[in-house]
Amino acid sequence: MASFLYWWPERDVGVSRSHAGAAGLAYAFDREIECTTGYSGPDGNKGAVFGQRDDTKIDLPNQTWRKIPKSPVNAWVGFDNDARPGPGDLLRDKGLPGHFTGLLDGNEWLIPVARGVVEDGDGLGWYVALPCDSALDDDGNWTDGDVTARYAGLWQLACDWFQHQCNAGKKGTKKISVQTDFKETRGHAATVLAVNYRIGAVEAAMLNVFDSSQAASRIVLNTLIDVPTIEQFAEKKTGGDRGGSRSSDGPADSIEATAPALPT
Numbered sequence: 051m052a053s054f055l056y057w058w059p060e061r062d063v064g065v066s067r068s069h070a071g072a073a074g075l076a077y078a079f080d081r082e083i084e085c086t087t088g089y090s091g092p093d094g095n096k097g098a099v100f101g102q103r104d105d106t107k108i109d110l111p112n113q114t115w116r117k118i119p120k121s122p123v124n125a126w127v128g129f130d131n132d133a134r135p136g137p138g139d140l141l142r143d144k145g146l147p148g149h150f151t152g153l154l155d156g157n158e159w160l161i162p163v164a165r166g167v168v169e170d171g172d173g174l175g176w177y178v179a180l181p182c183d184s185a186l187d188d189d190g191n192w193t194d195g196d197v198t199a200r201y202a203g204l205w206q207l208a209c210d211w212f213q214h215q216c217n218a219g220k221k222g223t224k225k226i227s228v229q230t231d232f233k234e235t236r237g238h239a240a241t242v243l244a245v246n247y248r249i250g251a252v253e254a255a256m257l258n259v260f261d262s263s264q265a266a267s268r269i270v271l272n273t274l275i276d277v278p279t280i281e282q283f284a285e286k287k288t289g290g291d292r293g294g295s296r297s298s299d300g301p302a303d304s305i306e307a308t309a310p311a312l313p314t
Contacts, residue, residue: 051103052129053129054128056127057093057126058097058125060095062087073122075125080142083101084106086099091108091126092117114128127252140248142247145162148162153260160247163273164275174279178194182198183195206229208274208275209228210229235268242273243270
């Protein structure tokens with residue numbers, strides 16, 4: 051199976067998942083790591099090559115490598131040229147449900163939904179689609195608590211993106227501020243991809259999943275707030291004529307939706 055390889059310069063001992071986490075690479079592994087030392091790597095130094103695969107080796111003429119920006123250990127990431135990783139190779143053992151969405155590399159990626167949408171009578175309602183903690187009220191009844199800490203950042207991103215899109219559709223009215231800066235969306239979209247895939251920003255760049263216009267990254271963020279379901283509802287209501295609106299544009303103009311309360 052194709053997979054990414056990682057290079058740790060000047061390391062002469064093995065690499066465990068805890069070591070990888072300390073090196074800023076926790077996102078890349080959800081199983082045990084295979085590691086080989088003694089090779090000369092892409093930077094010309096001896097070190098350790100490791101990955102979530104059996105054949106961890108350096109074969110520079112037949113591999114593509116690049117340095118990982120801001121790596122605390124000056125790590126590199128690469129792949130075999132004849133076995134470029136794809137979504138089927140990088141899917142996590144445990145992830146979140148969502149929609150399969152085509153990106154710039156031509157593959158379908160499973161994008162998680164954080165803020166789900168459901169038909170409610172003649173309109174739409176929304177719900178928290180992420181795992182939540184359980185809580186016990188004063189009467190001893192079990193209730194849903196806050197989004198579990200693991201996904202709190204994803205929920206904040208979804209709330210901010212939804213409000214950002216609502217703000218974009220407002221003309222001449224007061225807009226609600228959000229915590230997240232969306233002038234650049236590709237980094238946020240890479241964060242969303244990392245929920246279901248062993249991938250970070252540098253791997254996403256190497257696989258060329260996002261375009262320079264940020265259309266693909268906006269589609270990822272729109273899928274996070276379940277725009278595909280909004281589009282399906284709009285098509286059903288209008289008999290398939292949506293007037294050109296697509297998921298890269300955000301929620302359909304004809305569908306009234308209320309933004310969720312922002313996390314505290």
